[in-house]
Amino acid sequence: MKKEEYIVLAGKVEKEKLLKKILGEVFHRILKQISQGENPSLEIPARRKESIVYDEERDIILLKRILMKRDFLNMKNVRKFTQTVAIGATMTELLKRQIHAQLRDIFYNRAYLFETQSESDSIIEDIAAMMGVYRENLGVIASAKGVCVGEVKIRDRGDIIDCSRLGTGGWSITPLVDEVTFIDHKAEFALVIEKDAAFFRLVEDKFWRKHRCILVTGKGQADIATRRFVKRIREELGLPVYLLVDSDPYGFYIASVYKRGSIKMSFDSLRLSTKDAKLLGLLPSDLDKYKVPSYARLKMNEADLKRLMEIKNYPWFKDEKYQKEFEIMLRTKQKAELQALCSKNLTFLSDIYLPRKIKGEDWLS
Amino acid sequence: MKKEEYIVLAGKVEKEKLLKKILGEVFHRILKQISQGENPSLEIPARRKESIVYDEERDIILLKRILMKRDFLNMKNVRKFTQTVAIGATMTELLKRQIHAQLRDIFYNRAYLFETQSESDSIIEDIAAMMGVYRENLGVIASAKGVCVGEVKIRDRGDIIDCSRLGTGGWSITPLVDEVTFIDHKAEFALVIEKDAAFFRLVEDKFWRKHRCILVTGKGQADIATRRFVKRIREELGLPVYLLVDSDPYGFYIASVYKRGSIKMSFDSLRLSTKDAKLLGLLPSDLDKYKVPSYARLKMNEADLKRLMEIKNYPWFKDEKYQKEFEIMLRTKQKAELQALCSKNLTFLSDIYLPRKIKGEDWLS
Numbered sequence: 001m002k003k004e005e006y007i008v009l010a011g012k013v014e015k016e017k018l019l020k021k022i023l024g025e026v027f028h029r030i031l032k033q034i035s036q037g038e039n040p041s042l043e044i045p046a047r048r049k050e051s052i053v054y055d056e057e058r059d060i061i062l063l064k065r066i067l068m069k070r071d072f073l074n075m076k077n078v079r080k081f082t083q084t085v086a087i088g089a090t091m092t093e094l095l096k097r098q099i100h101a102q103l104r105d106i107f108y109n110r111a112y113l114f115e116t117q118s119e120s121d122s123i124i125e126d127i128a129a130m131m132g133v134y135r136e137n138l139g140v141i142a143s144a145k146g147v148c149v150g151e152v153k154i155r156d157r158g159d160i161i162d163c164s165r166l167g168t169g170g171w172s173i174t175p176l177v178d179e180v181t182f183i184d185h186k187a188e189f190a191l192v193i194e195k196d197a198a199f200f201r202l203v204e205d206k207f208w209r210k211h212r213c214i215l216v217t218g219k220g221q222a223d224i225a226t227r228r229f230v231k232r233i234r235e236e237l238g239l240p241v242y243l244l245v246d247s248d249p250y251g252f253y254i255a256s257v258y259k260r261g262s263i264k265m266s267f268d269s270l271r272l273s274t275k276d277a278k279l280l281g282l283l284p285s286d287l288d289k290y291k292v293p294s295y296a297r298l299k300m301n302e303a304d305l306k307r308l309m310e311i312k313n314y315p316w317f318k319d320e321k322y323q324k325e326f327e328i329m330l331r332t333k334q335k336a337e338l339q340a341l342c343s344k345n346l347t348f349l350s351d352i353y354l355p356r357k358i359k360g361e362d363w364l365s
Numbered sequence: 366m367k368k369e370e371y372i373v374l375a376g377k378v379e380k381e382k383l384l385k386k387i388l389g390e391v392f393h394r395i396l397k398q399i400s401q402g403e404n405p406s407l408e409i410p411a412r413r414k415e416s417i418v419y420d421e422e423r424d425i426i427l428l429k430r431i432l433m434k435r436d437f438l439n440m441k442n443v444r445k446f447t448q449t450v451a452i453g454a455t456m457t458e459l460l461k462r463q464i465h466a467q468l469r470d471i472f473y474n475r476a477y478l479f480e481t482q483s484e485s486d487s488i489i490e491d492i493a494a495m496m497g498v499y500r501e502n503l504g505v506i507a508s509a510k511g512v513c514v515g516e517v518k519i520r521d522r523g524d525i526i527d528c529s530r531l532g533t534g535g536w537s538i539t540p541l542v543d544e545v546t547f548i549d550h551k552a553e554f555a556l557v558i559e560k561d562a563a564f565f566r567l568v569e570d571k572f573w574r575k576h577r578c579i580l581v582t583g584k585g586q587a588d589i590a591t592r593r594f595v596k597r598i599r600e601e602l603g604l605p606v607y608l609l610v611d612s613d614p615y616g617f618y619i620a621s622v623y624k625r626g627s628i629k630m631s632f633d634s635l636r637l638s639t640k641d642a643k644l645l646g647l648l649p650s651d652l653d654k655y656k657v658p659s660y661a662r663l664k665m666n667e668a669d670l671k672r673l674m675e676i677k678n679y680p681w682f683k684d685e686k687y688q689k690e691f692e693i694m695l696r697t698k699q700k701a702e703l704q705a706l707c708s709k710n711l712t713f714l715s716d717i718y719l720p721r722k723i724k725g726e727d728w729l730s
Contacts, residue, residue, distance in 0.1 A: 090711075093711065094711070097711075097712075099569060099570070099711065099712065100565075100569060101566075101707070101711050102562040102565065102566075102704075104562055104702070104704045105562060105566070105704050105707040105711060106707075107704075108661050108702070108704045108705050108706075108707040108708045109707045109708060109711060111658075111660045111661045111705075111708050112658070112660040112708075141565075143561050143562060143565070144534075145510075145561075145584075147537040154532070155532075156531070156532020156533055156534060157532050157533060159530040159531060159532045160530070161530070161531055161532060161534070165524040165525070165526070166521070166524060166526055166536065166537075167519070167520075167521020167522050167524045167526060167539055167545065168521055168522060168539040168540070168541050168544070169509075169521060169526070169536050169537045169538055169539035170536075170537040171531065171534050171535075171536070171537065172512040172531075172534045172535040172536065172537040173534055174532055174533040174534035175533070175565060176533050176569075179533070180532065196508050196510075197467040197469055197470060197508060200465075200467065200506075200508070200540060201466075201467075201470070204464060204465060204541075205464070219510075293476075293477070295476045295477040296473050296476045337469070337473070339467075339469045339470050339472075339473045340473050340476075341473075342466070342470040342471075342473040342474045343473045343474060343476050343477075346455075346458065346459070346462075346464065346466050346470060346474060347462075347464065
């Protein structure tokens with residue numbers, strides 16, 4: 001695989017360099033084209049389904065480098081060309097003022113050019129892919145809903161946040177997660193929990209102190225900041241990462257987004273994916289193994305089964321151990337939430353299930 | 366108004382007293398009834414629509430004390446009676462072990478008795494109303510999604526959290542909000558923001574430092590912990606509370622839940638409602654006043670207009686100033702999100718709008 005075949009975004013980029021690149025290269029080129037009587041144009045990487053590939057070797061979802069011309073003197077493109085230039089100007093302002101804006105802020109900032117936010121979101125991703133940098137580098141961030149608690153100290157704009165001293169609340173992960181520094185930790189692993197109810201259970205039981213770990217919840221499908229935060233824990237602190245999700249097709253998908261990236265953000269996979277994170281549970285095979293009573297299991301509906309058949313065919317789930325779990329779901333047509341373990345005992349999750357799973361290395365890689 | 370006509374829940378109650386009350390009074394009475402060959406029964410406050418009243422004098426939504434008998438030897442009641450006793454036993458365990466569980470945990474803990482969580486939630490509220498205490502006192506909590514940043518220091522289980530030293534993230538408000546103590550503050554007011562995008566804007570602009578305040582976001586419709594947190598800021602720190610929501614019927618309702626309580630939790634209003642909180646904006650009249658361009662305004666749909674007609678008739682919105690704002694919405698059929706202010710300028714909210722609104726005391730009481 002040649003590197004240039006794929007869009008691989010640069011890591012941290014200095015704001016000044018970026019500003020120079022946007023103003024100097026992109027806008028200057030357009031101005032030059034106009035002054036020479038040419039049709040001004042941009043070259044944007046195509047983010048179609050066909051350009052999204054699963055790189056088996058690296059076990060990651062990537063975006064192929066296929067460039068498309070977006071020009072002004074073209075009825076089909078003029079609207080998008082204009083939108084791209086306008087959003088580029090907003091990004092220039094963000095970079096100059098050294099502030100950040102959310103996707104929806106940008107939509108409103110240029111609302112006269114857009115009908116829906118998904119249009120402006122898409123243009124923002126186009127520009128990030130075109131510039132070969134992350135959206136955040138261009139001053140555009142998404143909401144972060146993750147929370148962190150545990151044996152780690154973080155520096156964020158001069159503040160030192162000790163995540164072991166935040167009471168029964170936690171640190172609300174910043175959307176600017178690449179600007180924080182890990183300054184110290186006493187953890188042996190990180191545990192990422194889909195549901196905040198289970199997260200709170202572990203916080204109140206001080207699981208993180210007893211088992212020396214960092215707890216993170218993404219509160220459902222993880223946002224970008226939370227995924228990047230987990231990836232940085234893995235890479236910079238060298239800690240193993242365990243994932244804890246519901247036993248259903250959505251749980252498997254949520255776990256796989258942490259591990260391999262999402263289809264939508266395929267060009268950003270390398271930075272966001274913790275590919276060797278272990279899926280600890282709740283696994284379909286755990287339901288019998290831990291004798292979860294039948295009344296605490298739920299019947300899968302049509303939508304669940306349809307989703308199951310979809311994910312069963314994803315190439316990154318072809319591993320035999322995953323397929324075995326899918327077969328159990330298909331056979332029993334049962335799913336279960338993390339909280340189903342409360343049917344055993346209100347603290348079964350922290351007292352029995354997690355210690356046994358981790359000690360027994362009972363997970364999916 | 367006589368006090369005993371309404372369910373008014375006790376404040377902080379010692380766990381041991383509660384345990385004694387549940388075990389000694391409730392369960393013991395049932396056992397006695399059984400041993401005497403009587404039909405065991407409980408008296409539960411009715412939480413029907415008819416018992417929910419708006420107390421004009423106190424400007425708050427309350428629950429009338431109308432007791433209903435729930436007995437065992439009664440085909441209509443036996444199921445609910447059994448459920449109530451079982452959930453009572455789970456609460457006893459929570460109190461004995463001094464731990465907390467979420468609504469869904471409790472549902473699963475007794476899943477063999479329930480078909481849906483709304484059934485078990487309802488029983489939990491019944492018991493809280495019957496015991497005359499808050500759900501949290503019985504060890505049952507709901508997820509908290511609020512975040513706080515600003516000039517306040519909090520003690521939570523021995524940890525001291527300085528909300529002005531949390532970088533660009535924030536303190537994820539604990540579900541056990543009654544267990545924290547305010548130990549110090551340098552704030553002149555609290556600003557409660559519906560949307561976390563606007564919240565982040567103010568965090569990054571260090572609005573809270575410049576204007577000496579506490580920022581809280583409930584991330585949409587506020588959860589109980591966030592509402593209680595805001596109420597405690599008002600009561601214990603004596604700070605004025607300003608609310609910032611979208612300019613639409615839902616925004617008005619979200620603001621009114623902070624101010625007057627929700628219909629669902631009517632028996633809990635006194636503890637959760639910050640009745641003199643000021644609705645700062647975004648008001649329908651602000652759209653013209655601050656020249657929000659038409660392309661940044663949204664057209665109200667049928668559902669919006671229906672909701673508008675509903676809230677327009679709520680007795681707690683009958684104030685002339687509110688009605689005037691509703692009239693503007695009805696006439697223009699326009700709504701707008703907080704972020705619509707980004708159409709003016711990305712930092713218009715923090716630089717212009719908020720300072721001008723607060724200084725000009727331009728709000729609804």
